[in-house]
Amino acid sequence: MTAIVHSLLEAPLWPLMNKFYRTHQSSMKASKDAQLWVARAHEIVAALCLRPAANGFWLTGLFVAPALRGQGIAGTLVNTAVLSCDGPVWLFCDPALQGFYESLGFRLAQDLPQVLHERLVRYQRNKAMIAMAITLECRAPAPGTAPQ
Template identity: 70%
Template sequence: MTAIIYAPLEAALWPLMNKFYRTHQSSMKAVREAQLWVARKEGIIAGLCLRPMAHGHWLTGLFVAPALRGQGVAGDLVSQAIAAVDGPIWLFCDPQLQGFYEKLGFSLEVELPHALHERLVRYQRNKAMIAMGLTPWCADPDQETAPQ
């Protein structure tokens, strides 16, 4: 059995991420200014984008191929990607995904940069959406308080 590899996607290969999204009829899109992360197993099976924002990153575009959902791929990909960046990380998600992200250390108690707050308000006009965040010291679930 081939192991799953979690790694950043080289900038020159970003069109492969959009091809992956299109193949699965996802409306998500990879953007050039983001760090693109993928899970590979004989091709891309999952991806996400970490877009620089304010003094941190905005996690967008998390998508796992439908046939591989429920196997821990999304959690492993998010964990690998967030471990590689500094600063806070924010995301928007459907309220049903709150528990998934909480297991990865994200919280509803988050201060969004102004630009993200405005975007969230716009998104919430059309669908249920919550904001979650992760500060660097929260990335380690065994560490309960901020470092001194």
Template identity: 65%
Template sequence: MPDTQYTLLAEPLWPLMNKFYRAHQSSMKAVRDAQLWVARREEIIAALCLRPVSGGHWLTGLFVDPSCREQGIAATLIAEAVNGLEQPVWLFCHPDLRGFYERRGFTFDPSMPYAMVERLSRYARSKPMIAMGLEPLVRSSIDNV
């Protein structure tokens, strides 16, 4: 299996992330005010956005090339992206993904700033959606195991 690199994408390369999403018919998009993280082999095989929000970060746009799934790529990409953050990380996901995120230290129904609660409420009107959160103390205790 080729070596996988997990890196923060430099700003001049941001269009490559949208190209990756489009190539897989994903509706996800790179967010300008976010840190854009990718997993690469010869090309991008996974991506996520880590966007600063009031009191923490919002993880969005996690997508792994279907031919590369079930290899731990998403888990490693998340771990690299949140490494060293001193604020909580929140995400919204389909309820079926709860177990995946719990195995990575996220908890269901975290405390969130009002703006995030409001956003979740809007999203949940059109599709099933739950909130998950990762606290910095949980991350550091996981890293020390």
């Protein structure tokens, strides 16, 4: 398999992220007010958005091409994106994904910024959803660097 590169998607290429989501019949959409991160092997194979929120970021839209799931692509993409952030990162997920995110250093969020708390309450009206967060202190160092 071709090497997978994880990086920010340059603004002129943002439409490719929505094309990736549509190709896989995902309802997710790239947010223009976010950092758009992708994993690529010639074409996009995974994507996520990091939207500014309070004094940190809200991770949304994580999606990996179904044929490539279970290969660590999501975890590496999340870690790469989160390491670029200078504040906490929050996300909402199905409770079944709690273990996956805990393996990346996320924990159940104790204190959500008000704007995210309100959004979570709205989402929970329609489906099971939990909030998780990772702080600067809990992040894994980038591969090849020493822990701080």
